[in-house]
Amino acid sequence: MMLGLGLALTQPRGAAAPFTGTPAMAALTDIPGLVIDFDAADAATISATGALVNTWTNKGSYGGSATSASSNRPSTGTRTMNSLNTLDFSGTNHMDMTTEPGALTAASYTLVRVWYNDLNATAAILDLAQTALAGNIRSGLQVDVGGTDNRIYQYCGASAIADGAAPESGPGPAITTLLGFPTIAYNYINSLTRSGANGVPTYSTSTVWRLGGDPDNTSSRWNGAISQMSGYNRTLTTDEQFLVEGFLAWKWGLQANLAGGNEWSAKDPRINPKITNxxxxxxxxxxxxxxxxxxxxxxxxxxxxxxxxxxxxxxxxxxxxxxxxxxxxxxxxxxxxxxxxxxxxxxxxxxxxxxxxxxxxxxxxxxxxxxxxxxxxxxxxxxxxxxxxxxxxxxxxxxxxxxxxxxxxxxxxxxxxxxxxxxxxxxxxxxxxxxxxxxxxxxxxxxxxxxxxxxxxxxxxxxx
The missing domain is CATH 3.40.50.1110 (SGNH hydrolase)
Known part of the structure; x- marks a missing residue:
């Protein structure tokens, strides 16, 4: 028998059963611990007046919602990503989460965001979670920080986890992952984390959390699409992380953006069996x-x-x-x-x-x-x-x-x-x-x- 290395083995080998793997990934809930899932493609989770969003319901086990009113409301039904509905934030919109999702930041967690940034070299906050108004930051994502194009910061505590060389950031679209361990957290962009894109986390419950901006003010609000935001109340394994990113990438048409190290960049995990590495x-x-x-x-x-x-x-x-x-x-x-x-x-x-x-x-x-x-x-x-x-x-x-x-x-x-x-x-x-x-x-x-x-x-x- 040849091993593909020019080495012939002549001793008897046992009959090999075919590897059948496990079923393809049907939903994000296939991975245990999904507690936050804001999904703009699910019309049943969005309450709107005309095209203006009033409430966006969390499908994760924590429940709760994000709400908005008056001129702050983003639009729904006006923009798509991979033919799926996404929410459009114009730079003057934001939504505030109810308190339930804030428990995510209390301990190690994984948070995956799918987004599109409409502007280059203009700082904008996709979301920001804090212990209180004017309190300490516990989670968040900011692009083009300081007006520098292609600079993405994520937060797992008040200290920024920087990535100063992220070509995926402008204008996007991108899938970003915050991976929080007990003593270190990582900033992943399209399944890739670069040297130095990590930092020491600080965990505690967030009582305010704004989508599309900073809870303390209306500056640096998001200009672009927010398609999905999914959080797990634990640190995912490497294979779980790549599977979730692959699932979301294929759903939103971003698979070509994934780094080559993600095995799902070339095959859709929704129709291909999961594998055991x-x-x-x-x-x-x-x-x-x-x-x-x-x-x-x-x-x-x-x-x-x-x-x-x-x-x-x-x-x-x-x-x-x-x-x-x-x-x-x-x-x-x-x-x-x-x-x-x-x-x-x-x-x-x-x-x-x-x-x-x-x-x-x-x-x-x-x-x-x-x-x-x-x-x-x-x-x-x-x-x-x-x-x-x-x-x-x-x-x-x-x-x-x-x-x-x-x-x-x-x-x-x-x-x-x-x-x-x-x-x-x-x-x-x-x-x-x-x-x-x-x-x-x-x-x-x-x-x-x-x-x-x-x-x-x-x-x-x-x-x-």
């Missing part, structure tokens, strides 16, 4: 820093699966250090979890099983793969290092027989007489042949390509 947690066996980026096996795996795979390896780390990082993660918890830990610190191996158990139990998932501790060429069968590592492997494989993938043993099996990498000496010592290593321990590009193939086959056979 992968993440690798480990040491240098995952990181592969000594190989060219394209040869690192997590990258190769992504290509074989035609999915995203994140490399979260750090060379030299023990299983305890790896577990500390993995068990603090919130961005990849919904991915297939590949754990390769325990090669470093074999004499302290009593913690390996416990560390791996903690990584499996953190944000529990059935989609995980555990790879073995690896012995070097200086740790042949019978040596102290070999005995310690094989003991760890026996304990871990015994605890997780359905999720254990012994890539070490699978490669060594290829070294048997008549195999594609036959090496009688290495085979007898139960070590990996020099032909597949870059040093005494680490595999070379050919060796890691085998690992990528084994993991790919395991994932496909599981139907993940």
């Amino acid at each position: 992968a993440v690798g947690w480990g040491d240098s066996m995952i990181e592969n820093a000594f190989l060219a980026a394209a040869d690192r096996w997590i990258t190769v795996l992504a290509g074989l699966l035609n999915r995203k795979a994140s490399n979260q390896g750090i060379g030299g780390q023990t299983s305890t250090e790896i577990a500390t990082r993995a068990n603090a993660d919130v961005r990849f918890i919904d991915r297939i979890r590949i754990i390769w830990a325990g090669t470093n610190g074999p004499t302290g191996g009593s913690t390996v099983l416990g560390d791996i158990q903690s990584m499996v139990n953190y944000q529990p998932t059935t989609k995980f793969i555990i790879l073995p501790s690896m012995n070097s060429s200086t740790e042949p069968s019978g040596s102290g290092g070999y005995i310690n590592k094989m003991s760890n492997n026996a304990a871990v494989s015994g605890a997780y027989p359905d999720n254990w993938l012994d890539v070490r043993g699978m490669i060594i099996a290829l070294q048997a007489p008549g195999g594609p990498y036959q090496d009688a000496t290495a085979y007898g010592q139960d070590v990996i042949t020099a032909a597949l290593r870059t040093d005494s321990l680490h595999l070379n590009a050919a060796g890691y390509a085998l690992v990528a193939g084994f993991v790919r086959d395991f994932i496909v056979a599981k139907g993940w």
Whole structure:
């Protein structure tokens, strides 16, 4: 069987079940935690007198609405985005939210806005949430700040999270995401966040929140369209964020604006099945820093699966250090979890099983793969290092027989007489042949390509 890298595998492979994925995304509520959803395309949520909007109802679980009166009212039914109705703010309009949506800013959250800015180099506020009138800012978005074209600020607290080089801002249209973690918040524009577009958040409930301007005054009001504003009362994972942005982009005809890193920029998540991406947690066996980026096996795996795979390896780390990082993660918890830990610190191996158990139990998932501790060429069968590592492997494989993938043993099996990498000496010592290593321990590009193939086959056979 060819792995697409010129490497033929002749050992038997299990029959692979086709990956069927999960259903396409039907609505924003497919992602848990939708509490704010102002959707101008939903006529049932808009109450108007003629073309002038009186009330815009929040479809999210917090309820509430945005209201306006007199000459402040934006227009509905006069403008579209991708043939869908959008609200048109002329620079003299604004709407004020009722108190219910203000709870969003009380803790970590994700807020996605779809908009079109009609002006260039003219500062305008799309929305601004505060603790009170003349109080502290808790959320908001401003474009062309200081009259500088293509400068977008978002707020997660009073300090601006700047992006001073955002070509998507003028005139737009754009999808912007505020991604708020407990200690850091990010300013995403069309699925892209640039260096420095982050800051320290401050969370507390907003009691005033204005669409189209600043609650304290009528300067810098919005001139353009506001199509949708959707908020989740938690930090979305990377894949959830890109899925929501992709859903909204295709709905509003903005898919061409999405950064290439968003896998939904080229396919509509409303009609294409969702996919389960992968993440690798480990040491240098995952990181592969000594190989060219394209040869690192997590990258190769992504290509074989035609999915995203994140490399979260750090060379030299023990299983305890790896577990500390993995068990603090919130961005990849919904991915297939590949754990390769325990090669470093074999004499302290009593913690390996416990560390791996903690990584499996953190944000529990059935989609995980555990790879073995690896012995070097200086740790042949019978040596102290070999005995310690094989003991760890026996304990871990015994605890997780359905999720254990012994890539070490699978490669060594290829070294048997008549195999594609036959090496009688290495085979007898139960070590990996020099032909597949870059040093005494680490595999070379050919060796890691085998690992990528084994993991790919395991994932496909599981139907993940």
